[in-house]
Amino acid sequence: MFNPNPWLKLSVDTFWLGAEASQVVALRMMKLAGGGTGAAAEAQRMVTEKVAAAMAAHTELTLGAISGSPHAGPTKAVALYRRKVRANRRRLAREA
16 A cells, blocks of 8 residues: 555554553553562563663664665664564453
C-alpha cells in the first residue's frame, strides 16, 4: 500500500508505543509491588532488556541515517520498541 506521508504513520506508531508502554509500566509495578523472587527477576530483566533494546534502536537509527531516508531510522526504531513492548505486555498479562 502506498503511504503518501510516512511521518504520519510514524506519529501514529509512536502514539501506540506510548499507550502500550503505559500498560507495561502498570503491569510491572503490580509485579514489583508483590515482591519476592519474581519481582527481583523482573527488575533484572527490565534493565537488561532496556539496554539491549537501546543498542538495537541505535543500530536502526544509524542505518536509517545512512540510507538517506530521514524517516527510515525512526520508523524502524519505533517498530523495534513496539515489538518488545507488546511481547512484555503479553508476558506480564499472563503472569498477572
